[in-house]
Amino acid sequence: MESGVVVGYDQGPSSERAIDLAVEEAARRGVELTVIHALHHHHGKAEASSAPTARDVAEQGAERARAAHPGVPTHAVSVEGSAPAALGAASAEADLLVVGHRERGGFGLRYGDVALRTVARAGCPAVIVQGAADGGRGVVLAAMEVGETPEEVLEFAFGEAARRGARLKAVSALEMLWPFAYAGDRGQLRHASDQAGERAGAALEERLRPWRARHPDVVVECELDQGDPAVVLAHATAHADLIVVGGRRRGEHHQGMHHGAIADALLQHADCPIAVVPHG
Secondary structure, eight states: OOSSEEEEOOSSHHHHHHHHHHHHHHHHHTOOEEEEEEEOOSTTOOOOTTSOOHHHHHHHHHHHHHHHOTTSOEEEEEEESOHHHHHHHHGGGOSEEEEEOOSOOOTTOOTTHHHHHHHHHOSSOEEEEOSSOOSOSOEEEEEOOSSOOOHHHHHHHHHHHHHHTOEEEEEEEEOOOOOGGGTTOHHHHHHHHHHHHHHHHHHHHHHHHHHHHHOTTSOEEEEEEESOHHHHHHHHGGGOSEEEEEEEEEETTEEEEEOHHHHHHHHHHOSSOEEEEEEO
């Protein structure tokens, strides 16, 4: 698979949204788009003769993309096997993988399992298309860790903001578990809280400083809140087009990544697409 954008398509509404986002991403990057339909026979049963072939389904998705962006080279590919395995394999040399998020996984799968399985096999940044946002909010979110946010996450987030002409909002959450010594002393507690917030805010600004210099045209905002990171980030997605989070690579000889608890929680509650970027 040559570099470009890869998207899964199965004729469902979520995969149609994935096609729409994927062809936009391919147009922004100036790369080709590959539309993949994976045909997975259950219990050895083949498709009924009256049903569309896998190639027909893939071509239908490709035609939707071509209609939206005729200038983007678009290819239709049909493969045998499960969608997570097929898309994961196709993503090995791709720039970006895009997958729709079904609200019902079917066959006993819990909410979001198919999308998370696909991300777990991805060899490149993967975008899960979900939420109410269809673009136009003009904001890309970067999920920042209070400690050290990976370079790969910042590179992708700044790149997306630059390509979209969007503002970048770096969002971080500070969970504070105060020792018993502070109990009953609100003044001391407030002072300690303010100091912790100042230190975290300064660290956040310092982490972003070299990236601001590399992308002087990207408007950057910082937001540091107290609370559970998943909750803070989910709330922030109500005003964004995309949120970027990290996923740790599985290892030198294994393709894919561990998406982590934050991505898992966002899949349940985020109101915009989620980009999971491999790092480490």
